[in-house]
Amino acid sequence: MDERRAHRLRSLLSLGLVLLLILTRGASSPVSTKERLEHLSRPWAFDFTRWELSALGRKIGYGLLAPQRWMDEPSRSRFVLAYLDDVRESQRLVRTINETYADPQVDDPAAATADARASLAALRTALSEEAPVAEAILGEQVAIVLHDGGFGVAGQIVPPVSGTFTPLPNLLIVSPRARIDRLYQRDLVTGLTDADRDRIERRIERALPELSAYVTEIGGLSAYPAMLYESDSIDWDAETMAHEWTHHYLDFHPLGWAYDRAFETMTINETTASLVGRWAGQEVVRRFYAPFLHREKALPHPLVAPPRPPGEAPRFDFRAEMHRTRVTVDRLLAAGKIEVAELYMELQRRYFVDQGYRLRRLNQAYFAFHGAYAAAEGAAGEEPTGPLVRRLWALSERPAAFVWRIAPITTRAELEALLVELEPKP
Numbered sequence: 570m571d572e573r574r575a576h577r578l579r580s581l582l583s584l585g586l587v588l589l590l591i592l593t594r595g596a597s598s599p600v601s602t603k604e605r606l607e608h609l610s611r612p613w614a615f616d617f618t619r620w621e622l623s624a625l626g627r628k629i630g631y632g633l634l635a636p637q638r639w640m641d642e643p644s645r646s647r648f649v650l651a652y653l654d655d656v657r658e659s660q661r662l663v664r665t666i667n668e669t670y671a672d673p674q675v676d677d678p679a680a681a682t683a684d685a686r687a688s689l690a691a692l693r694t695a696l697s698e699e700a701p702v703a704e705a706i707l708g709e710q711v712a713i714v715l716h717d718g719g720f721g722v723a724g725q726i727v728p729p730v731s732g733t734f735t736p737l738p739n740l741l742i743v744s745p746r747a748r749i750d751r752l753y754q755r756d757l758v759t760g761l762t763d764a765d766r767d768r769i770e771r772r773i774e775r776a777l778p779e780l781s782a783y784v785t786e787i788g789g790l791s792a793y794p795a796m797l798y799e800s801d802s803i804d805w806d807a808e809t810m811a812h813e814w815t816h817h818y819l820d821f822h823p824l825g826w827a828y829d830r831a832f833e834t835m836t837i838n839e840t841t842a843s844l845v846g847r848w849a850g851q852e853v854v855r856r857f858y859a860p861f862l863h864r865e866k867a868l869p870h871p872l873v874a875p876p877r878p879p880g881e882a883p884r885f886d887f888r889a890e891m892h893r894t895r896v897t898v899d900r901l902l903a904a905g906k907i908e909v910a911e912l913y914m915e916l917q918r919r920y921f922v923d924q925g926y927r928l929r930r931l932n933q934a935y936f937a938f939h940g941a942y943a944a945a946e947g948a949a950g951e952e953p954t955g956p957l958v959r960r961l962w963a964l965s966e967r968p969a970a971f972v973w974r975i976a977p978i979t980t981r982a983e984l985e986a987l988l989v990e991l992e993p994k995p
Contacts, residue, residue: 602777606743606753609773613765615738615756617792624733624794627701637706645706646857650803652703655696657801662689700734704797707853708732711810714852719969720818728817731794732810736760738790742783743773744937746907749899750832751937757784763929770930783934791816803858808850815842815972822976833954833981836941840958841975843944848968885924888947890917895936895950902933957984964991 637645662685669685670678708730715726738756745752757769766784773782788809790796795813800806819825819838827834854862894917901910911932918931928935939948943955958975961984965971974991978984 602780603753605777606755606773609776610741610755610757610769613739613741613757613761613769615758617756620735620796621792624735624792624796628731628733628794637702637709640706642857645710646861648699649703649706650858650861652696652699653801653803653806655692655699656799659689659692659696660801662692704731704733704794707806707810710853710857711807711814711849714849714856715811715814715968718849718852719967720972726814728793728814728821730810730814732789732797732813733794734797734799737787737796737798739766739784740787740938741769741773742785742934742938744781744783744933746779746781746911746933747905748902749895749933749936749940751835751941752780754938756790766929781933783930783932783938785935785938789813791820793817803862804850804854807853808846810846811849811853812842812846815845818972819976823979824976827979830979832937832941834979836943836949836952836954837958837975837978837981837984839941840943840955841972843942844958844962845968845972847944887921887924887926888945890921891939891948892946892950894931895940895948898933898936899950954981954984957981957988960988961991964988 637648640648666682666685666689669675669682672678675681712726712730715721715730716724720726736759738759739761741753741755741757742751743753744750761769761784769784770782774780786798788798788800788805789812791813795810795817797806797809797813800809816825816838819828819841824834824838824841828838829835894914898910898914901907901913914931918928921928921931936948936950940950940952943949943952944959949955961975962971965974974987975984978987
């Protein structure tokens with residue numbers, strides 16, 4: 570009897586274990602929002618490993634040759650400007666080809682664009698050979714300016730300034746609909762069209778209706794070497810090279826380590842990089858390129874707009890209007906009026922388009938991206954972090970002192986405490 574009872578007990582225990590396994594396997598474990606976003610965006614994820622191997626191999630190869638070493642400074646600057654002229658011509662050829670293919674009056678666009686396509690192919694080959702030299706020259710010029718701004722360590726800039734002109738990933742930003750916050754971001758593949766971006770955004774918003782998504786092109790990315798948009802503007806290129814180097818520098822300090830910790834930390838980081846990038850970019854152009862451009866100093870993005878001549882009609886001020894839009898959206902969301910805020914953003918988007926600014930989307934995620942760049946009034950609205958960073962910049966005797974002070978900071982409270990110490994006493 571005892572043996573049979575023990576057998577039944579063992580049988581019941583075995584059955585219980587089987588049932589427990591079945592129930593455990595059948596029950597789905599909760600999936601986090603981040604995991605769902607990872608899954609939804611995975612088909613378009615950018616392959617950084619492949620890009621890094623290619624970019625580093627290219628940098629090492631040209632670094633060993635370093636043909637720019639044999640050029641004097643005027644020749645170096647002229648080489649970069651000639652490279653940018655070729656970039657401009659390649660962009661013109663692309664526009665010509667695209668417009669011809671879209672023209673219903675052209676019966677055979679392939680034949681009509683044969684010469685343009687041949688010229689473009691030859692120009693792209695030349696650009697692939699010129700780009701590494703232009704990148705090296707511009708990087709060295711940015712390094713000279715940074716060194717003179719106090720960033721040198723034993724006569725060297727650490728980490729070294731390095732960037733490469735390359736097709737850039739797109740960036741996916743996701744924010745809650747109820748507030749503006751960068752909940753999630755991911756780098757996506759290059760070459761997405763507006764139709765592709767719209768499809769990705771709608772895929773996410775259908776699966777997670779409480780979220781707002783935005784996919785955008787970017788001008789630079791702080792991989793190493795930094796990824797730079799192929800622009801024909803020396804102002805843009807110099808500023809972006811210095812901006813991305815600032816991220817590289819901050820990656821060795823708490824402000825860089827904590828980049829994703831909170832939106833205010835990200836705003837401190839991006840605004841810091843914007844201020845340093847703008848200063849260094851302008852100095853590079855003033856020092857190395859102004860004589861060839863017939864101007865005294867480049868001011869591509871002035872912090873203060875120049876006064877309007879008397880009698881001239883008011884011009885549309887994009888930054889001021891975007892600031893007003895963000896302030897209104899924040900107030901509506903704080904009152905819980907999400908649908909009203911979204912309707913207002915769409916009406917404002919159409920207004921911006923009417924003024925000549927092609928905004929494809931204007932939503933919470935748009936502001937979560939653009940609002941982190943608070944070096945001037947605009948999409949940040951009345952978020953207080955940006956003005957605090959700008960105040961620290963104004964109180965710092967030189968750019969390096971500004972960066973040294975802000976690099977250990979990761980919160981707005983720490984930044985406020987630092988400013989209390991630095992503000993002039995009455």
